[in-house]
Amino acid sequence: xxxxxxxxxxxxxxxxxxxxxxxxxxxxxxxxxxxxxxxxxxxxxxxxxxxxxxxxxxxxxxxxxxxxxxxxxxxxxxxxxxxxxxxxxxxxxxxxxxxxxxxxxxxxxxxxxxxxxxxxxxxxxxxxxxxxxxxxxxxxxxxxxxxxxxxxxxxxxxxxxxxxxxxxxxxxxxxxxxxxxxxxxxxxxxxxxxxxxxxxxxxxxxxxxxxxxxxxxxxxxxxxxxxxxxxxxxxxxxxxxxxxxxxxxxxxxxxxxxxxxxxxxxxxxxxxxxxxxxxxxxxxxxxxx
Ligand code: C5P
Numbered sequence: 084x085x086x087x088x089x090x091x092x093x094x095x096x097x098x099x100x101x102x103x104x105x106x107x108x109x110x111x112x113x114x115x116x117x118x119x120x121x122x123x124x125x126x127x128x129x130x131x132x133x134x135x136x137x138x139x140x141x142x143x144x145x146x147x148x149x150x151x152x153x154x155x156x157x158x159x160x161x162x163x164x165x166x167x168x169x170x171x172x173x174x175x176x177x178x179x180x181x182x183x184x185x186x187x188x189x190x191x192x193x194x195x196x197x198x199x200x201x202x203x204x205x206x207x208x209x210x211x212x213x214x215x216x217x218x219x220x221x222x223x224x225x226x227x228x229x230x231x232x233x234x235x236x237x238x239x240x241x242x243x244x245x246x247x248x249x250x251x252x253x254x255x256x257x258x259x260x261x262x263x264x265x266x267x268x269x270x271x272x273x274x275x276x277x278x279x280x281x282x283x284x285x286x287x288x289x290x291x292x293x294x295x296x297x298x299x300x301x302x303x304x305x306x307x308x309x310x311x312x313x314x315x316x317x318x319x320x321x322x323x324x325x326x327x328x329x330x331x332x333x334x335x336x337x338x339x340x341x342x343x344x345x346x347x348x349x350x351x352x353x354x355x356x357x358x359x360x361x362x363x364x365x366x367x368x369x370x371x372x
Contacts, residue, residue: 128169182336
């Protein structure tokens with residue numbers, strides 16, 4: 084048996100940290116959006132005793148139990164009590180790594196969906212999300228995708244009015260910053276700017292892309308080290324100069340996205356920006372799976 088699943092990237096239209104949770108994790112408030120940029124996950128099975136093999140088209144990624152796709156397959160087999168087959172996972176990666184786009188989380192989520200298909204839908208989508216929360220905070224969102232308000236550690240989700248059609252260009256500068264370091268920096272400093280999450284929810288409901296685009300904001304941008312903050316500011320300027328009506332960093336970076344009123348405008352911007360940025364991607368928002 085072979086099944087294929089798309090593992091779509093995510094963007095944070097907003098990202099706010101609103102408190103500390105008893106387990107030491109941070110309490111998040113984020114508007115998350117899945118986009119068409121995706122990895123391809125292929126899973127085949129054969130009779131066996133539960134071995135998992137992972138291969139990818141990126142030589143620097145782990146092929147062992149450190150890969151979230153491996154962890155997802157293992158957790159699925161434990162939960163669904165699958166003991167009589169080996170699983171061969173092949174990841175064709177397009178989503179940039181260490182970009183804040185949930186690439187690893189989305190691969191894990193796609194593995195959970197694929198395993199569930201292979202096992203006759205043994206688990207419900209809610210159960211897949213529950214399993215995903217044990218793998219990483221973004222995995223439950225990646226199981227469903229669409230437009231979601233994520234709360235708690237990021238795993239509690241409220242479905243929102245789907246994002247309006249638009250074009251998206253994502254640029255990934257070369258640096259990446261450690262996620263725990265950025266959280267620690269947020270704990271240390273006095274926060275002086277936050278996203279207007281309510282305003283973003285209103286913009287989604289009214290379907291006004293311009294209102295949404297100008298409100299996209301990520302609190303992690305305020306605590307980047309100076310050099311990285313300058314790079315992100317430069318990338319945002321480049322996107323706006325190329326016609327974006329709003330630009331924002333996603334997750335803990337370093338990818339920055341720009342929103343364009345139409346796919347054609349995004350394509351034009353992509354045409355010029357991809358000459359200057361090695362990692363440049365074109366996408367559109369996608370709906371829940
Ligand atoms: O859940 P995930 O593996 O993506 O989290 C990576 C790291 O980010 C955690 O080890 C933790 O330091 C931090 N984190 C947090 N609060 C959250 C999510 C992540 O402090 N809600």
